[in-house]
Amino acid sequence: MDAKKLLPRLIKAETEAEVEKIIENSPLCSNPKNWLPYGNKENNAGTVQNQQSEAVAALVEKIVNAMDAVLILKCCEAGIEPTSRAAPKSIQDAVRRFFGIREGLLVNASRNDRRKLSEFVQVVASGEKGSPCLTIIDQGEGQSPLRFASTFLSLYESNKSRIQFVQGKFNMGGTGAIVS
Numbered sequence: 001m002d003a004k005k006l007l008p009r010l011i012k013a014e015t016e017a018e019v020e021k022i023i024e025n026s027p028l029c030s031n032p033k034n035w036l037p038y039g040n041k042e043n044n045a046g047t048v049q050n051q052q053s054e055a056v057a058a059l060v061e062k063i064v065n066a067m068d069a070v071l072i073l074k075c076c077e078a079g080i081e082p083t084s085r086a087a088p089k090s091i092q093d094a095v096r097r098f099f100g101i102r103e104g105l106l107v108n109a110s111r112n113d114r115r116k117l118s119e120f121v122q123v124v125a126s127g128e129k130g131s132p133c134l135t136i137i138d139q140g141e142g143q144s145p146l147r148f149a150s151t152f153l154s155l156y157e158s159n160k161s162r163i164q165f166v167q168g169k170f171n172m173g174g175t176g177a178i179v180s
Contacts, residue, residue, distance in 0.1 A: 069140025
């Protein structure tokens with residue numbers, strides 16, 4: 001099975017057991033040469049196991065990362081390099097500049113503004129009610145498959161550390177979704 005057939009199956013899987021079964025039955029996935037340690041760091045357990053201890057915090061981290069991606073996209077669409085001096089200096093500044101929300105505070109957003117903003121990040125639940133599969137979808141900057149290892153799967157990198165208007169700057173919070 002090639003990656004183009006494997007990916008849709010993994011995306012549609014709604015339980016951890018389904019993912020495990022797909023991986024176990026795939027020659028592509030069962031080949032140890034196709035696996036690297038998370039963040040390409042052999043000794044990463046201290047970081048991975050030290051993140052959010054509760055599922056809600058791990059979910060919030062993913063939503064924060066999605067919102068960061070939207071703000072970065074809006075900055076780029078405005079013709080501003082996100083790490084430049086011309087970029088917003090805070091989240092509130094970015095929300096004010098890119099979405100026209102007074103003082104950059106969502107409390108000042110109209111009902112119509114909130115509806116429009118909700119289109120940028122969605123949390124979708126599927127599967128069983130007692131153990132749902134949560135999918136976070138954002139209309140943010142996106143990531144090239146070529147950058148996947150250096151963005152989503154990286155640890156301790158400086159991906160967003162020089163961007164003043166984002167929250168996820170430490171490049172390890174996404175590991176909170178990994179159950180150890």
